[in-house]
Amino acid sequence: MNAHSAPGGEADLRRDDAPFRPAKTTNPMAEAASPILEARGLTRRFAGLVAVHDVSFSLTSREILGFIGPNGAGKTTLINLLSGTLEPSEGEIWFEGRRIDRMAAFRRARLGIGRTFQIMQPFPGLSVLDNVAVGALFGHGKGQARLERARESARECLHFVGLGKHIDHRAEDLGGPDRKRLELAKALAMQPRVLLCDEVMAGLNLVEIDEVIDIIRKVRDTGISIIVIEHVIKAIRTLSDRIMVLHHGEKIADGAPDSVLTDSRVVEAYLGKKRA
Ligand SMILES: Nc1ncnc2c1ncn2[C@@H]1O[C@H](COP(=O)(O)OP(=O)(O)O)[C@@H](O)[C@H]1O
Ligand SMILES: [Mg+2]
Structure with a gap:
């Protein structure tokens, strides 16, 4: 699906359920x-x-x-x-x-249009994985398997930015440099x-x-x-x-x-x- 060429309307703006992966270009x-x-x-x-x-x-x-x-x-x-x-x-x-x-x-x-924030704002009490899954949920559809799919995308994004080994830690326990990586992973999870x-x-x-x-x-x-x-x-x-x-x-x-x-x-x- 190419969500970006679809006509207006909220439903058309939703991303498909694919995890984070390179965007495809038909004519580079x-x-x-x-x-x-x-x-x-x-x-x-x-x-x-x-x-x-x-x-x-x-x-x-x-x-x-x-x-x-x-x-x-x-x-x-x-x-x-x-x-x-x-x-x-x-x-x-x-x-x-x-x-x-x-x-x-x-x-x-x-x-x-994804962004990171100059002032980092991890969701307190949530694991590193679920901080990123929140972003992934935003970009993913409906249904019972939704959270699991969001977590799968989040896992990919976290490995991508080099935070794979911290997936199960609490976000607020991350040091400054890793929080910067978390900001990037959160933004990437929204595809x-x-x-x-x-x-x-x-x-x-x-x-x-x-x-x-x-x-x-x-x-x-x-x-x-x-x-x-x-x-x-x-x-x-x-x-x-x-x-x-x-x-x-x-x-x-x-x-x-x-x-x-x-x-x-x-x-x-x-x-x-x-x-x-
Ligand atoms: N919400 C706001 N209300 C009033 N002034 C603001 C606000 N946001 C930014 N500014 C002012 O706008 C100017 C540009 O700020 P900013 O965009 O944060 O600069 P930079 O990111 O380049 O350091 C500054 O003078 C700042 O004080
Ligand atoms: Mg600034």
């Missing part, structure tokens, strides 16, 4: 060329503050797009607008040819087509960062397009096909990592105005 060349997600003139105001101002960009199929910018630049707000946690004040969001900027977050999740990652590498050491980079690459190799917010420039340069820079809510650069990271406006945004 055609898919590679067209944007899967597109923002047009997105603006979000909070009272007097413009957190995101007239931002347009597109994400191509199987692309890894890095979002960078100083603290308060509007990166998380932009992810919130894309996932539906926040409504834009102005502008449009298109996902696979469909306008979604007024659609509720849970509907966007069912359509295939996204686009994954939005908000600082999944924050607080990790260099070895752990490399491990997360490998996981994100593996996710992309299954056919998922990815937006990554990250502060560690070395990681974002290694991982991203393209980097977009936000500064005071505005897009100031968008392009190949090496050219963006040497762009004088970007250097200035990070280091402040150079003295003469």
Whole structure:
């Protein structure tokens, strides 16, 4: 079943009961060329503050797009607008040819927009497996075998992110790095087509960062397009096909990592105005 090409209506948005597995592409060349997600003139105001101002960009199929910018630049707000946690004040969001900027977050999740949260929120008292199964349940149909199928998908996602040995532990007993992996597994269990990652590498050491980079690459190799917010420039340069820079809510650069990271406006945004 291709849930994404089905006509509108809630039932059509449900995923089938298959566990997490690589997305199938009928025509990779055609898919590679067209944007899967597109923002047009997105603006979000909070009272007097413009957190995101007239931002347009597109994400191509199987692309890894890095979002960078100083603290308060509007990166998380932009992810919130894309996932539906926040409504834009102005502008449009298109996902696979469909306008979604007024659609509720849970509907966007069912359509295939998955996300992780900057502040991790494991469900307390539940095992690692069931934390992820909750996400899998959301994407799966009805019937008595539903929980068992969700747990099966959750198990696959947990092995995928390297948490296989912690499946039966309580989620709140996981350390920081493993909680980041849990966030990724929870998002993957919902079978996204686009994954939005908000600082999944924050607080990790260099070895752990490399491990997360490998996981994100593996996710992309299954056919998922990815937006990554990250502060560690070395990681974002290694991982991203393209980097977009936000500064005071505005897009100031968008392009190949090496050219963006040497762009004088970007250097200035990070280091402040150079003295003469
Ligand atoms: N819910 C909110 N209410 C009011 N202001 C907000 C809210 N969310 C974010 N902001 C403000 O919007 C700006 C951008 O924040 P954010 O998107 O979190 O930045 P980043 O993720 O790039 O650090 C900041 O000035 C922040 O204080
Ligand atoms: Mg943020």
